[in-house]
Amino acid sequence: MTAVVRAEGLSKYYGRRRGLEDLTLDIQPGEIFGYLGPNGAGKTTTIRLLMDLIRPTGGRVRVLGAPPGEAAIRARIGYLPGDLVLEGRERARDYLAFLGRMRGGVPPGRVTELAERLDADLSLPMRKLSKGNRQKIGLIQAFMHEPEFVILDEPTSGLDPLVQQEFLAMVREVRASGRTVLMSSHVLAEVEHVSDRVGIVRSGRLVAVENVAALREKAVRRVELHFDAPVPREAFEGLPGVRDLRVEGAAVRCTIDGRPDALVKAAARFTVVHLVSAEPDLEEIFLTYYSEEGAHHDHQVPA
Numbered sequence: 001m002t003a004v005v006r007a008e009g010l011s012k013y014y015g016r017r018r019g020l021e022d023l024t025l026d027i028q029p030g031e032i033f034g035y036l037g038p039n040g041a042g043k044t045t046t047i048r049l050l051m052d053l054i055r056p057t058g059g060r061v062r063v064l065g066a067p068p069g070e071a072a073i074r075a076r077i078g079y080l081p082g083d084l085v086l087e088g089r090e091r092a093r094d095y096l097a098f099l100g101r102m103r104g105g106v107p108p109g110r111v112t113e114l115a116e117r118l119d120a121d122l123s124l125p126m127r128k129l130s131k132g133n134r135q136k137i138g139l140i141q142a143f144m145h146e147p148e149f150v151i152l153d154e155p156t157s158g159l160d161p162l163v164q165q166e167f168l169a170m171v172r173e174v175r176a177s178g179r180t181v182l183m184s185s186h187v188l189a190e191v192e193h194v195s196d197r198v199g200i201v202r203s204g205r206l207v208a209v210e211n212v213a214a215l216r217e218k219a220v221r222r223v224e225l226h227f228d229a230p231v232p233r234e235a236f237e238g239l240p241g242v243r244d245l246r247v248e249g250a251a252v253r254c255t256i257d258g259r260p261d262a263l264v265k266a267a268a269r270f271t272v273v274h275l276v277s278a279e280p281d282l283e284e285i286f287l288t289y290y291s292e293e294g295a296h297h298d299h300q301v302p303a
């Protein structure tokens with residue numbers, strides 16, 4: 001199976017300024033890859049290299065098995081730039097129709113369907129679009145021709161929560177049809193529910209690539225159990241994965257590292273009347289990746 005993205009030692013310097021250094025990464029068909037990092041980390045640089053909008057200083061990249069500049073490859077990609085500019089008197093609907101023709105045709109009704117789902121206004125001239133509406137038009141043009149590979153630079157910026165949900169549904173549909181998505185964000189929460197893997201980039205370097213399901217299983221989760229009568233502390237002490245145990249009368253509070261299986265089995269010996277389990281806090285894990293190596297944000301290389 002040909003990788004959708006294959007980057008090997010890919011680097012980009014803007015003069016002496018580091019944009020991206022030594023990126024080696026494969027993205028496979030059918031996966032949703034979240035590309036995370038703080039401002040200035042190198043996300044846009046990576047995406048522009050994949051789109052052949054800038055040229056690498058070093059290394060090699062293939063997109064859908066070919067050098068990214070090839071016109072035939074470009075037509076198989078949907079791209080939302082991070083700095084989308086839509087100007088002029090032309091109505092959004094006419095602009096999208098023009099882009100659709102350029103890309104060799106869009107299924108009938110597809111633009112209207114996407115506009116309804118995202119609640120986008122296609123009747124306004126582009127210069128009058130609000131930031132949120134501009135972003136919606138950008139998303140429609142990235143999805144409308146049902147491309148094999150959708151590349152989205154900060155796609156959720158400016159979208160309200162309901163529209164974000166609809167957008168995530170569109171991303172899942174791409175995966176369901178075996179196609180591939182790469183989306184960047186500086187907020188884990190925006191991509192963790194939809195991504196299969198996430199890559200974390202910081203100061204121009206990919207510092208981690210993680211499978212989200214495995215990460216979720218590894219993550220610490222807070223659990224609270226309430227029973228119909230006081231329970232003995234000994235029943236819960238030393239259980240695998242149970243930490244920070246507090247037993248207060250009929251309530252047990254702890255954190256779980258990994259699977260909750262041992263705790264559930266111990267609790268089953270008593271009558272459980274209430275159970276609360278908080279979502280694992282992946283954000284904490286990611287913040288440690290972000291802050292590793294600490295304060296020196298050295299974007300410059302020595303002369």
Ligand SMILES: Nc1ncnc2c1ncn2[C@@H]1O[C@H](COP(=O)(O)OP(=O)(O)OP(=O)(O)O)[C@@H](O)[C@H]1O
Pocket residue numbers: 014017018019020037038039040041042043044045046082186299
């Ligand atoms: N055209 C350019 N000229 C000089 N330096 C640049 C240029 N574009 C990006 N950089 C630098 O490269 C580094 C990576 O920037 P990039 O835009 O790729 O980050 P990003 O992760 O997309 O950040 P953001 O979320 O802020 O868009 C930054 O230090 C940035 O200042």
